[in-house]
Amino acid sequence: MISESKFQMWRGTIALAQVDNHVSKEEKLWLDQHLKKIPFTKEQREILQNDFEKGIKLDDIFLNSLEPRERGMLVSFANTIFKRDGLAPEEEIVLSQLTGQIMGDLKVEELTSEVERMEEESHEEENIFKRLVTIITSLI
Structure with missing residues (x-):
């Protein structure tokens, strides 16, 4: 089982992959490779699956509740995911806002x-x- 902060970070990561309304094969592969290594509970896995299938917005994640380490990792994941299939204009905006929001009080x-x-x-x-x-x- 992982902490709530880490769980929310992974939900945020799924939301990041969906920012441009298209999850590329590269993004899906990256997510799959990382998510399968994490010891989620059955309930957490179901929530993540639902987030992936039905969509989740970054605004649905309580970013301020994330521990500093997870906030930093989320920014790093955003860079990685967004650049997998080329940085779309909406991704660039989200990355800038996310970095400011997350890094602001660190x-x-x-x-x-x-x-x-x-x-x-x-x-x-x-x-x-x-x-x-x-x-x-x-x-x-």
Whole structure:
């Protein structure tokens, strides 16, 4: 089972795919690949299926109730989904509005610092891995 915030984020993601009133094969494939990995409850899966079949608008999702992480992911998903089949004019408008609405009250500096810190840690781990490979290779 996932949190309500994550569930609403995925409902929002389905709404994003429907913004231009056409869900392309690429968008459907992307959604299917991601949704099948999530441990939704039976009820949540039924709601998502209904959202996909009958349609859902982004306005139906309580974006302000999403945790900051899920809000950021929704913006990222919007970029990914919209660019799958080319950015339609209505998608561009929604992306701009969504970014402003979602990112408006987020502490961007804190998030940026956290991302930079995570990136530095990643590079450190990568360097350690490279050094280990070099050492092991030299022993062979």
